[in-house]
Amino acid sequence: MPLTSTSRLATAFAAGTLLVAGCAGSGSGTTSPSAGRPGPTDPPAVAPADPPRPSPSPAAPADVPVVPPTDVPVRGSDDGDGPFVTNPLPADDAVVVRDQLLALAGAADFGAGHPDTAMIQSWLTAYPDLQLTIFDDQPAGPSTVSSSSTFLLTEVTSAYDQAFGFAVADRSGRCAGGVIVIPGTDDAAATTGSAPSIFTPVDDLAVCTAEQAIAELVAA
Numbered sequence: 001m002p003l004t005s006t007s008r009l010a011t012a013f014a015a016g017t018l019l020v021a022g023c024a025g026s027g028s029g030t031t032s033p034s035a036g037r038p039g040p041t042d043p044p045a046v047a048p049a050d051p052p053r054p055s056p057s058p059a060a061p062a063d064v065p066v067v068p069p070t071d072v073p074v075r076g077s078d079d080g081d082g083p084f085v086t087n088p089l090p091a092d093d094a095v096v097v098r099d100q101l102l103a104l105a106g107a108a109d110f111g112a113g114h115p116d117t118a119m120i121q122s123w124l125t126a127y128p129d130l131q132l133t134i135f136d137d138q139p140a141g142p143s144t145v146s147s148s149s150t151f152l153l154t155e156v157t158s159a160y161d162q163a164f165g166f167a168v169a170d171r172s173g174r175c176a177g178g179v180i181v182i183p184g185t186d187d188a189a190a191t192t193g194s195a196p197s198i199f200t201p202v203d204d205l206a207v208c209t210a211e212q213a214i215a216e217l218v219a220a
Contacts, residue, residue, distance in 0.1 A: 177213030
């Protein structure tokens with residue numbers, strides 16, 4: 001049956017509607033190339049490393065001695081718990097003080113200067129108020145040590161020995177002396193500036209002087 005103009009118009013309208021719908025459906029089914037991909041992510045934060053810390057200092061070895069020799073008196077104490085001691089005189093026993101001074105002389109640092117200065121310094125370091133006579137023929141008293149002022153050439157074991165004497169008196173009047181000797185060399189030369197190696201006690205002096213201590217050691 002031939003189409004009327006009205007039928008043709010309806011058919012054309014329906015065809016146009018379908019065409020528009022198809023285009024719309026086709027367009028809605030497309031996606032952009034970036035669709036569905038995850039976006040860029042920030043890199044993970046990394047905390048700065050702590051600076052290296054210095055290692056603790058090693059402990060001192062257990063075998064390092066920390067106690068001074070018992071035969072050398074310690075400045076400031078007579079028995080570890082007693083009063084502060086700066087002078088061993090006056091004393092009840094001259095022999096005890098004499099032995100202490102001999103021990104200090106033996107421990108003196110003779111490489112630090114002239115031997116008589118180093119020895120006297122060792123006494124005054126232990127006992128800063130110790131009193132010494134000026135001359136070796138001055139007698140010791142309850143509060144004063146009779147002392148040589150320097151090493152003198154004296155024939156103790158050889159003609160070129162050098163000797164330093166001292167004497168100590170206690171409250172009872174007993175006297176104890178000591179002599180420190182720098183031996184002469186094998187070629188009979190004086191050993192100026194050398195360290196002493198002989199530390200000799202001399203007991204029961206007839207006269208309580210450093211000079212007498214040396215004289216009695218030479219005569220022995």
